[in-house]
Amino acid sequence: MSAPAASPPAASGGGNRPTLLATEQISKTFGGLVAVNDVSFAIPEHSIVSIIGPNGAGKTTFFNMLTGLYKPSIGRIVFDGQDISRTRPDQITALGIARTFQNIRLFATMSAVENVMVGQHARMRAGLIGSILRPPRVGREERDVRAKAHEMLSYVGLAERVHGELAVNLAYGDQRRVEIARALASEPRLLLLDEPTAGMNPQESDQLTQFMRRLRDERNLTILLIEHDMKVVMGVSERITVLDHGEKIAEGDPVDVRANPVVVEAYLGKQG
Amino acid sequence: MTNAQEFVRDHRNLVGAVAALSIAAILPLFMDPLSTITHNCILAGAYVVMALGLNIVVGFAGLLDLGYVAFYAFGSYTVGWFASDHFSTVNGGKGIHVVAGEFAAKLPGIHLNFLLIILVAILITGIAGMLIGLPTLRLRGDYIAIVTLAFGEIVYRFAVNGDQITLAKGATLTGGRQAISPIDSIGLPGFKEFDSAISLRAYYWFVLVLVAVVLFVNFRLRDSRLGRAWIAIREDEVAAASMGVPLVRTKLMAYATGAAFGGISGAFLGSYLTSVNAGQFQFGFSIFILAMIILGGLGSIWGVAFGAILLSFINTYFIPDVFNGVPHKLGLDFDLTVLNFGIFGFLILIVMVLRPQGLFPERRRALELTEGVTADSTFEVHAP
Numbered sequence: 001m002s003a004p005a006a007s008p009p010a011a012s013g014g015g016n017r018p019t020l021l022a023t024e025q026i027s028k029t030f031g032g033l034v035a036v037n038d039v040s041f042a043i044p045e046h047s048i049v050s051i052i053g054p055n056g057a058g059k060t061t062f063f064n065m066l067t068g069l070y071k072p073s074i075g076r077i078v079f080d081g082q083d084i085s086r087t088r089p090d091q092i093t094a095l096g097i098a099r100t101f102q103n104i105r106l107f108a109t110m111s112a113v114e115n116v117m118v119g120q121h122a123r124m125r126a127g128l129i130g131s132i133l134r135p136p137r138v139g140r141e142e143r144d145v146r147a148k149a150h151e152m153l154s155y156v157g158l159a160e161r162v163h164g165e166l167a168v169n170l171a172y173g174d175q176r177r178v179e180i181a182r183a184l185a186s187e188p189r190l191l192l193l194d195e196p197t198a199g200m201n202p203q204e205s206d207q208l209t210q211f212m213r214r215l216r217d218e219r220n221l222t223i224l225l226i227e228h229d230m231k232v233v234m235g236v237s238e239r240i241t242v243l244d245h246g247e248k249i250a251e252g253d254p255v256d257v258r259a260n261p262v263v264v265e266a267y268l269g270k271q272g
Numbered sequence: 273m274t275n276a277q278e279f280v281r282d283h284r285n286l287v288g289a290v291a292a293l294s295i296a297a298i299l300p301l302f303m304d305p306l307s308t309i310t311h312n313c314i315l316a317g318a319y320v321v322m323a324l325g326l327n328i329v330v331g332f333a334g335l336l337d338l339g340y341v342a343f344y345a346f347g348s349y350t351v352g353w354f355a356s357d358h359f360s361t362v363n364g365g366k367g368i369h370v371v372a373g374e375f376a377a378k379l380p381g382i383h384l385n386f387l388l389i390i391l392v393a394i395l396i397t398g399i400a401g402m403l404i405g406l407p408t409l410r411l412r413g414d415y416i417a418i419v420t421l422a423f424g425e426i427v428y429r430f431a432v433n434g435d436q437i438t439l440a441k442g443a444t445l446t447g448g449r450q451a452i453s454p455i456d457s458i459g460l461p462g463f464k465e466f467d468s469a470i471s472l473r474a475y476y477w478f479v480l481v482l483v484a485v486v487l488f489v490n491f492r493l494r495d496s497r498l499g500r501a502w503i504a505i506r507e508d509e510v511a512a513a514s515m516g517v518p519l520v521r522t523k524l525m526a527y528a529t530g531a532a533f534g535g536i537s538g539a540f541l542g543s544y545l546t547s548v549n550a551g552q553f554q555f556g557f558s559i560f561i562l563a564m565i566i567l568g569g570l571g572s573i574w575g576v577a578f579g580a581i582l583l584s585f586i587n588t589y590f591i592p593d594v595f596n597g598v599p600h601k602l603g604l605d606f607d608l609t610v611l612n613f614g615i616f617g618f619l620i621l622i623v624m625v626l627r628p629q630g631l632f633p634e635r636r637r638a639l640e641l642t643e644g645v646t647a648d649s650t651f652e653v654h655a656p
Contacts, residue, residue, distance in 0.1 A: 067514055093516035105511040107504050109636035118504045122516030124497045128525050131496035132489050142496070168639065186516050 017044040020190055020222050021066070021097075026075030026085075027246075028061055035061040037246040038075070043190070043224055048216055050225040050233045052257075053243035054266060059226045060102060062243065063194055066224075067099050068092040079190070094122040098188035100179045102195045102226070106167040112178045113163050116149035119185030152181040156211075172199055184215075190222045191215065197229045205229055209236045234258065242266065285491055288574070293484055297477065305471035308593075314472060314544060316584035317479035318537045323564040323580035324486040324573065325533025330562065331571035331634070332499060333526035334506030336417040338558050339404065339424025343397045343531040345431050345553040347538020350393040352452040352548035357381035361442040373459040386458040386543060393535035401531025405524045412509075424558050431550035446550060453547035458540075468544070475544050482540060483577075486533050490573045493529070502526060503636065556613050560587070563616050567623055569630025571637045578632060586619075587612060 022042040028035045036058040043049050051059050064070040066077060068089035077085045084092055098119075107115050124145060126138045134142075153163050156177040162170060167178060176196060183191060193212075197205040209232050215221045227233045233240060234254045242250040242257060244266040250257055257263055280287050303310050322344065329337045352358055355372075360380040362368055369376070372383035384392070404423045408416045430437075434446025446452065458478060459465040466474040493499050501522045504512035513519055542548045560583065568579025596608045608615075623630065629638040 069510060069514065088518070089510075089513040090516045090518045093514060099514055101511065101514075105508050107507045107511065109507065109639045110500070110503060114500060114503075118500050118512070118517065119515050121497065121501055121504075126497045128498060128529065131498045132492045134492060134496075138496075145497075166639070182515060 017046060019043065020045040020080060021224075022078045023062075023066070023072075024076040024078065026062075026065060026072040026077060028058075028065060028070055029073045034246050036065070036072075036243075039243070039246075039248045041241055041248065041251075043222055045189075045222055046216060046220065047238045048212060048223045048225065048236050050227055050237040050240045051243060052227065052230075052233055052240060056245075057243040058246040059243055060194060061246075063099065063192055063224075063226060066092075066192060067097060090122065093186050093188075096187070096189035097192065098183035098186045098190075099192040100176075100183050100194055100196060102198065104172075104175050104179055106175055106179055106182070108168040109166060111164050111166055112153055112158060112170065112174075112181075113146065113149045115167055115178055116152050116182050116185045117145050119152075119182035120145050120148065120187075122186055149181075149185060152185050153178065156181040156184070173204060176200070184219070188221065190224065192224045192226075194226045195228060196225070197227060197232055202231075205232050208232070212236055285573075289484070289487055289491075293480065293487075296480055296483075300473045300476045305473050307472075309589075310472045310476060312585060312588040314476050314479050315541075315588055316581045317476070317483050318541050318544070319561065319564065319584045320577050320580040321479070321482050321486045321537040321540075322534055322561050323568075323576050324483075324490050325530045325537070326561050327490065327530075327565050327571065327573070327576045328493065328533075329526050329530035330565055331576065331637070332494065332506075333502040333523060335405075335408070335523060335526060336413065337404075337420045337527075337530070338417045338555075338562065339420035339422070339427070340530075340534055340561050341553050341555065341557040342404065342424045342427035343400065343534025344538040344541075344557065345427050346397045346400050346531075347393045347535030347540075348542040348548045348552070349431070349446060349452075349538075350396055350535065351386075351389050351455055351539040351542035352446070354382045354384045354392060355386065355389055355456040355543065356383075356452055356454065356548075358447065358452045359443045361440070371459075371461065373456055373465045375465075376456040376459075383456055385461070386456070386539075387460065389539050389543075390536055393539040394532045397531040397535030397538075398528040401527040401529075402524050404531075405527035409520050409523055421555070421558075424555060428550070428553045428555070431553050434550065447548070449550050451547035451549035453549075455543050455546045455548065457546070458543050468546070479540060479544075482536060487573065487577070489529070489533075494573065498522065498525060507640070559613070560616060563620050566620055566630060569633040569637065572630060572632050572634035575630050575632030575634070579630070583616065583619075586615070591615060 019042045023040060025038050025040050027037050039062065051062065053059050061070065065072050068084070068087055072085055075085070076083055079095060079097060082095065084095065107118060110118070124141055126141055130138045150163055154160065158174055158177050158181065162174060167175060170178065197208055200208065212223055213236065216223060225233070225237065237254055240252065240254055240257045241248060242263050249266060250260045250263045299313070300310055322340070326337065326340050329335050357379045359382050362382055365380050367380040367383060369383045370388060371385035376383040404420060408419045411419060431446050432448055435444045435448030435450060437445040439445055457466045457468065458475070468475065501512065501517045504515065504517055505519060505522060509519060564580040564583045565576050567583060568577065569575030591612050592609050598608055599606050629641050
């Protein structure tokens with residue numbers, strides 16, 4: 001595994017920055033199945049943190065609790081000092097958490113630009129009457145939102161000529177880009193990426209890794225990542241949390257986690 | 273390209289709407305002011321208003337509503353209650369009159385000006401729309417249809433049996449199968465009171481204005497923050513909620529807006545037909561309006577308007593006037609009119625088989641049908 005050249009993880013550490021998001025002993029059960037069990041976890045502001053684990057470890061369930069799609073059965077989630085355990089997904093987005101999905105969930109029959117415009121929904125004000133009468137305030141808002149959508153799409157590297165293309169017609173890599181642009185458009189403080197490199201070749205994965213650092217530094221974002229590609233995870237993460245069978249089995253910086261025998265066992269099975 | 277050409281290209285819908293409405297506006301001048309054709313055109317206009325209202329709910333937001341007739345009923349009863357002598361004992365038999373017409377001003381009962389009636393109808397149906405919406409919000413697809421169907425049926429039952437429900441001394445909820453009649457004719461400030469005994473043209477132009485309004489609202493909403501949110505919800509509720517779209521509020525807005533147009537049109541029809549009869553509010557009517565949307569193309573504004581006009585004329589002209597005698601010619605002993613709902617059903621069946629996206633499909637809807645792109649899931653997106 002190549003050493004990530006100028007990556008700040010080692011330098012910055014996780015130590016004394018304020019916590020942006022914390023979970024306090026959250027669990028999620030579906031009937032008798034325990035998907036996530038008693039996981040406590042914290043993300044310092046302005047960091048890139050990863051969750052890894054074998055398939056079915058409960059990573060995505062964990063994500064869905066953070067974004068309000070599932071309510072934790074037990075425990076509390078605190079974002080920026082506010083309890084969001086029972087908050088609706090749209091309100092969580094308005095508070096400043098945005099996400100992408102493991103299996104891309106773009107609005108297929110909307111264009112790339114329109115998708116990103118939906119991402120700005122929580123930052124817009126036009127209501128029913130305003131949308132019908134369209135006073136200058138609303139007209140301006142529409143124009144601004146559209147301009148910003150184009151800007152976001154260019155920022156994530158989508159070629160200008162496909163901005164108006166329907167999402168369903170975009171190439172796979174471009175769909176991933178649009179999904180990130182849509183999430184960024186909601187002006188989040190915390191960005192959750194669910195296996196963003198799935199289906200990408202090594203070169204594209206490298207680009208995305210670079211891009212995540214840019215997001216953190218240029219847009220002052222905090223990023224939480226679920227990822228299978230160990231090269232990406234080890235290269236970009238400041239801290240890694242390992243889930244297995246819904247439980248947190250290890251946590252630490254990449255070097256520690258890689259050396260941890262419990263983690264190796266979870267991934268490869270017991271040695272000897 | 274010249275400026276004019278560019279303007280037409282950029283504002284195709286505006287230009288199209290102005291052209292279509294202008295032609296429609298001069299049309300009655302070539303028709304006998306009391307003729308059946310004028311009457312049929314007025315009905316078609318009222319149905320366009322309803323169909324485009326329902327289009328917001330079903331076409332835009334993707335919420336299958338089988339109880340739209342309820343809003344027709346609420347609108348009609350608004351005009352029945354507040355523009356007739358139905359509540360004849362109110363105010364000690366002297367009645368309440370607000371900018372009422374010359375004739376109506378002498379009658380007992382409540383008589384509000386029709387513009388006020390429209391406002392009240394919007395209010396009543398908007399609230400009713402939200403009430404019907406609330407229990408359906410946690411449901412998806414077919415289940416929404418079942419709940420709305422039941423709601424339409426409940427309203428119908430209340431309408432039919434409303435003459436047994438006494439609100440106060442001498443005042444019942446509805447007239448039941450005995451119509452509330454007569455209803456005040458429409459009188460607008462600055463215009464002579466409409467008189468359907470002399471000419472139907474005033475009603476024609478009035479409903480044309482309503483059509484213009486509903487067209488305007490449809491186009492504006494489609495290309496707005498709300499319109500995008502509706503498409504997003506229709507395609508993927510989970511992603512929509514995760515992008516900051518509040519599901520409950522956004523859906524309720526669709527219900528309320530759609531309901532309001534049902535109410536406006538219902539109030540107009542009540543006044544135009546000068547009676548409000550519970551028999552008008554049967555389940556079949558919901559399907560009649562829904563069929564217009566499906567025939568024209570779900571979500572397609574021009575398609576829906578066309579579907580409404582076409583089905584309306586099939587109902588008021590082609591079946592009773594043109595083909596009514598066909599069964600007799602074939603040696604069968606019945607009129608074609610008894611089959612009208614069967615004929616609508618058959619038309620829908622043909623459309624479903626040959627052209628499921630409708631006659632003038634909306635681009636997205638056609639894609640959704642062919643690509644199967646809508647997502648479904650079981651996340652707990654609604655807060656407890």
